[in-house]
Amino acid sequence: MKIKKNIAISDSGFIFNPSTGDSFSVNPIGLEIIKQLKEEKSGDEIKKHILKTYAIDEATVEKDFYDFLKMLEQNKLSAENEKVN
Amino acid sequence: MAKLQYERPLIQKLNTGTMNKFGTRTEYRPFTEIDGAKVQDLIKDYGSPLFVISEKTIRDKYNDANRAFKTRYPKVQFAWSYKTNYISAVCNVYHQLGSWAEVVSGFEYNKALKSGVPGNKIIFNGPDKTVEELKLAIENNSLIHIDHLDELYTIIELTNEINKRPKVAIRVNMDTGIYPMWDRFGFNYENGQAWDAINKIVLTDKMDLVGLHCHIGTFMLAPSAYGMGASKLSELALAIRKKYGKTIQYIDMGGGFASKNTLKGSFLSGADTTPPIDDYAEAITTAILNAGFLEEELPTLYLETGRALIDEAGYLLGTVISNKRLSDGRKATIMDFGVNILFTAFWYDHKITPAQEFSHYTENSVMYGPLCMNIDVVRENVTLPPMKKGDHVVVHTVGAYNMTQWMQFISLRPAVVMVDLQGKAHLIRKRETLSNIDASEEMPVYLKEFKL
Numbered sequence: 001m002k003i004k005k006n007i008a009i010s011d012s013g014f015i016f017n018p019s020t021g022d023s024f025s026v027n028p029i030g031l032e033i034i035k036q037l038k039e040e041k042s043g044d045e046i047k048k049h050i051l052k053t054y055a056i057d058e059a060t061v062e063k064d065f066y067d068f069l070k071m072l073e074q075n076k077l078s079a080e081n082e083k084v085n
Numbered sequence: 086m087a088k089l090q091y092e093r094p095l096i097q098k099l100n101t102g103t104m105n106k107f108g109t110r111t112e113y114r115p116f117t118e119i120d121g122a123k124v125q126d127l128i129k130d131y132g133s134p135l136f137v138i139s140e141k142t143i144r145d146k147y148n149d150a151n152r153a154f155k156t157r158y159p160k161v162q163f164a165w166s167y168k169t170n171y172i173s174a175v176c177n178v179y180h181q182l183g184s185w186a187e188v189v190s191g192f193e194y195n196k197a198l199k200s201g202v203p204g205n206k207i208i209f210n211g212p213d214k215t216v217e218e219l220k221l222a223i224e225n226n227s228l229i230h231i232d233h234l235d236e237l238y239t240i241i242e243l244t245n246e247i248n249k250r251p252k253v254a255i256r257v258n259m260d261t262g263i264y265p266m267w268d269r270f271g272f273n274y275e276n277g278q279a280w281d282a283i284n285k286i287v288l289t290d291k292m293d294l295v296g297l298h299c300h301i302g303t304f305m306l307a308p309s310a311y312g313m314g315a316s317k318l319s320e321l322a323l324a325i326r327k328k329y330g331k332t333i334q335y336i337d338m339g340g341g342f343a344s345k346n347t348l349k350g351s352f353l354s355g356a357d358t359t360p361p362i363d364d365y366a367e368a369i370t371t372a373i374l375n376a377g378f379l380e381e382e383l384p385t386l387y388l389e390t391g392r393a394l395i396d397e398a399g400y401l402l403g404t405v406i407s408n409k410r411l412s413d414g415r416k417a418t419i420m421d422f423g424v425n426i427l428f429t430a431f432w433y434d435h436k437i438t439p440a441q442e443f444s445h446y447t448e449n450s451v452m453y454g455p456l457c458m459n460i461d462v463v464r465e466n467v468t469l470p471p472m473k474k475g476d477h478v479v480v481h482t483v484g485a486y487n488m489t490q491w492m493q494f495i496s497l498r499p500a501v502v503m504v505d506l507q508g509k510a511h512l513i514r515k516r517e518t519l520s521n522i523d524a525s526e527e528m529p530v531y532l533k534e535f536k537l
Binding site: 015022023024025026027028029030033050052053054055056060064065067068070071072074075 | 088089090091092093094095096097098099408410414444446471473474
């Protein structure tokens with residue numbers, strides 16, 4: 001999944017979507033995921049990074065990561081015509 | 086390098102200008118111990134879910150209520166309301182503090198007797214007292230609070246076979262300015278039923294009318310209603326004194342004082358809306374003291390306070406089973422405790438605190454119990470930090486009614502522990518097992534075997 005290119009991301013976890021005017025706040029791990037999605041990293045790469053950085057099991061990361069992608073999609077932050085990978 | 090603590094990734098849409106119907110964040114620190122006993126250890130030792138009773142809180146609340154009344158009125162006697170929480174260890178803390186027993190069934194009556202409460206220190210309320218139970222109460226000199234005329238006539242009949250004068254009071258219902266008015270218990274004050282019952286009791290001369298009782302409602306947020314109730318009972322007592330020359334020994338104001346829980350639909354939290362016990366004490370004692378009793382004939386004030394004394398002493402510890410996303414995008418958290426053991430979730434928005442460290446990020450979610458039933462909702466909306474499977478939470482202010490109204494439904498009832506004044510946990514009710522359920526069942530012989 002890719003994130004929309006025009007999305008503004010601040011270091012404090014503030015997200016702004018200029019096409020809709022919506023703004024969001026994300027927690028640090030959410031911010032990390034969004035930044036990596038913007039860098040066009042693959043889902044597997046991002047999950048590996050989380051597993052390496054945080055004390056958590058693979059199943060939880062898998063579940064939470066895809067739930068987060070769904071929320072990005074629901075909030076219209078994913079790039080159009082892109083499918084969740 | 087040590088790995089960082091994980092928190093579920095979270096995104097929240099920011100809305101300006103509109104109110105958040107889920108309310109603002111309420112939890113700032115994890116709740117990790119109860120009177121020195123660690124939540125994690127309690128769950129490890131006794132399983133999850135688990136009810137925990139703080140003995141210290143029981144004693145503190147009782148002493149506070151006792152002080153509030155005894156500094157305002159010379160003769161006060163508390164009677165522990167068994168139906169609020171009749172786990173024997175809990176009852177015994179109250180009995181150690183000087184409380185008598187207030188029971189509303191034969192089962193509760195026998196429980197109090199078995200615990201060692203003297204018969205003459207048991208107040209027997211309730212609409213359902215069997216002939217055998219009434220006989221026992223008369224023999225034991227218990228205080229029988231008559232609920233209806235059929236009970237009164239049964240007692241009159243029993244006095245013909247028992248060579249004892251029963252000690253009775255009547256339960257009086259009345260308009261105290263609150264809605265709904267409780268008029269299903271006892272005899273009505275305004276329409277004269279109460280006075281008729283008093284006349285019958287006195288004129289039959291078979292029993293001693295020693296008290297007057299009322300229980301005007303439950304979770305009463307208006308202390309003034311108690312003032313009104315106490316005034317009306319005092320008027321009745323003085324009228325009895327005037328007409329029959331008999332002195333009423335006690336006025337029993339029942340229970341119904343509110344705890345610090347937050348009622349569903351309430352805008353402010355219970356901590357902000359619940360009157361302090363002193364307000365109830367002031368309203369009641371002022372009304373009796375101003376009623377016109379002679380100093381030597383002041384009736385003893387009985388109080389059957391339950392919820393206000395025990396609710397805050399009870400905690401429910403639980404564990405997250407799963408998180409899921411609902412069709413409309415809301416987050417749902419499934420806990421290992423549901424409305425089967427947390428009956429009061431139907432009445433209150435219980436305060437719930439995570440039992441482990443969390444960040445300042447929060448999310449709105451629905452909190453469900455584990456039952457395969459749509460009604461099993463612990464909180465319809467709650468703002469909490471993101472929690473993961475296996476995380477623990479503490480539900481506050483659950484000491485009243487949950488450990489008596491809980492149901493063995495779908496899952497078995499959990500253990501109850503009491504944390505003593507030194508922070509040591511004592512098991513006071515074992516976790517139920519299948520054999521507890523099996524013990525009460527009988528299988529007809531022809532149904533014993535089957536082939537599939």
